[in-house]
Amino acid sequence: MQEQLKQLQQEALDKIEQAQELKELNDIRVAYLGKKGPITEVLRGMGKLSAEERPVMGALANEVREAIATAITSKQEHLEQIAVEQKLAKETIDVTLPGRPVRVGNHHPLTAVLEEIEDLFLGMGYQIAEGPEVETDYFNFEALNLPKGHPARDMQDSFYITEELLLRTHTSPVQARTMEKHEGKGPVKIICPGKVYRRDNDDATHSHQFTQIEGLVVDENIRMSDLKGTLEVFAKKMFGEEREIRLRPSFFPFTEPSVEVDVSCFSCGGKGCNICKGTGWIEMLGAGMVHPNVLQMAGFDPEKYSGFAFGIGAERIAMLKYGVDDIRHFYTDDVRFLKQFKRA
């Protein structure tokens, strides 16, 4: 029996020595030290031994067990150590490899211009208003003094959805919506940036969808000089401190009087060049004093209140500011175009 135990020990130690993997080691543990293992088997035969032999054999069996267990533990530690080393070797980072450039996006030029304009007007105490892009005929036209059948509706070819619903052709309906919310009480001081839609054939200067920024101020004693001063600040902010503006008479059904606002050419300073087509002036936006009918329809007393409004074409401003020659560049997502605008 003693021999048998010694032999088992040797056998187990050899196998442990040769084991290459943790799984193998565990199998050895189960095989030799488990309940069904050979050592347990040997101990089961102890009943046949004499009273003197029994403790001696018991002690020996425990020694063998201990020896095997110790060998397994130390081999296990060894194998684990190797596994860690292999993993580290495999996952080593070669810090000498060249890095990959990190690409940082930048604002779309149109977004940049919109934010610049919003900041300017927020700084002058305006609030930002919004309205729906799918608009009713009432707000897009009628509330702006353009009753059904009015010839000036042709100025803005429209995408109709139903007889009474259309894609808004301008941001001016937000004027009427905002005034209604104020229930006849001033002051109203808003800008409204947003998408507008017109049935135009797309070319270098036309797009069926573009962006406007509406401005509206209604209060007591608002005059044309307030409009002019405001737009002068706007022109200088966008195109440089030396710029001047001029107002030319124009027509919009919702303003009276109506004006077209020009800015002195930022390229030649007014002498005349290609950009201003030799005139020294560049057309910038449409504006005017809110028509009394519009005030009245929106619940404001035109005897007490007056106001001014303007509509800025955001793409036009961006094209002038950045020298972009085709409005379609804003929508075709060509990275070669977009990459030229650096983060501020």
Ligand code: PHE
């Ligand atoms: N809504 C006009 C347009 O789209 C612009 C405008 C706005 C004119 C406000 C005057 C006042 O052409």
